[in-house]
Amino acid sequence: LAKTTQPISMDSYEGQEVNITCSHNNIATNDYITWYQQFPSQGPRFIIQGYKTKVTNEVASLFIPADRKSSTLSLPRVSLSDTAVYYCLVAITGGFKTIFGAGTRLFVKA
Amino acid sequence: EAGVAQSPRYKIIEKRQSVAFWCNPISGHATLYWYQQILGQGPKLLIQFQNNGVVDDSQLPKDRFSAERLKGVDSTLKIQPAKLEDSAVYLCASSLAGQGRFQYGYTFGSGTRLTVV
Numbered sequence: 124l125a126k127t128t129q130p131i132s133m134d135s136y137e138g139q140e141v142n143i144t145c146s147h148n149n150i151a152t153n154d155y156i157t158w159y160q161q162f163p164s165q166g167p168r169f170i171i172q173g174y175k176t177k178v179t180n181e182v183a184s185l186f187i188p189a190d191r192k193s194s195t196l197s198l199p200r201v202s203l204s205d206t207a208v209y210y211c212l213v214a215i216t217g218g219f220k221t222i223f224g225a226g227t228r229l230f231v232k233a
Numbered sequence: 234e235a236g237v238a239q240s241p242r243y244k245i246i247e248k249r250q251s252v253a254f255w256c257n258p259i260s261g262h263a264t265l266y267w268y269q270q271i272l273g274q275g276p277k278l279l280i281q282f283q284n285n286g287v288v289d290d291s292q293l294p295k296d297r298f299s300a301e302r303l304k305g306v307d308s309t310l311k312i313q314p315a316k317l318e319d320s321a322v323y324l325c326a327s328s329l330a331g332q333g334r335f336q337y338g339y340t341f342g343s344g345t346r347l348t349v350v
């Protein structure tokens with residue numbers, strides 16, 4: 124099973140760019156990488172998903188190197204409302220099973 | 234698009250009692266998941282349905298937990314009897330989950346917070 128490793132926590136200030144890196148050394152050929160955001164008392168919310176190179180949407184960018192053993196979620200110009208837990212997931216080949224790690228607690232300060 | 238609906242929002246029960254949680258996924262989502270999230274931890278998959286069939290229930294404590302998804306739409310998760318360590322948030326999620334490739338993200342409900350005293 125592909126396992127992910129992320130920093131437990133990160134601090135940042137409003138307006139800064141935040142990069143959260145996730146390691147997934149055992150990622151399989153058909154696995155996608157997905158990031159979720161979770162606020163207290165809410166379920167995780169899909170942020171972005173990618174397979175290789177770079178993916179960008181209105182919320183974030185996802186950078187995946189050629190070996191795909193890691194990925195970096197980039198949040199441009201964070202605000203206080205970006206304070207949350209961010210999870211990196213790697214889907215098991217076949218697409219029917221994913222495992223959440225402990226996530227990265229991002230705290231954005233004014 | 235309506236989201237994933239879950240009820241109740243909160244539940245407090247005594248140990249050894251039974252409890253049931255309900256989930257209504259997004260219309261058209263064939264895959265439904267139940268997760269358990271203990272405070273401070275990431276969600277842990279309990280069971281996954283594809284339509285009304287079980288795809289994976291390897292982490293479901295089957296001596297006390299049960300789940301069903303009648304007609305491939307709504308789902309119910311039951312705990313009987315509850316233990317103190319079952320105190321957690323129970324999250325339901327659904328997805329389109331492509332054919333053999335994970336192309337779509339999950340959409341989660343807000344969860345049911347269970348406290349067992």
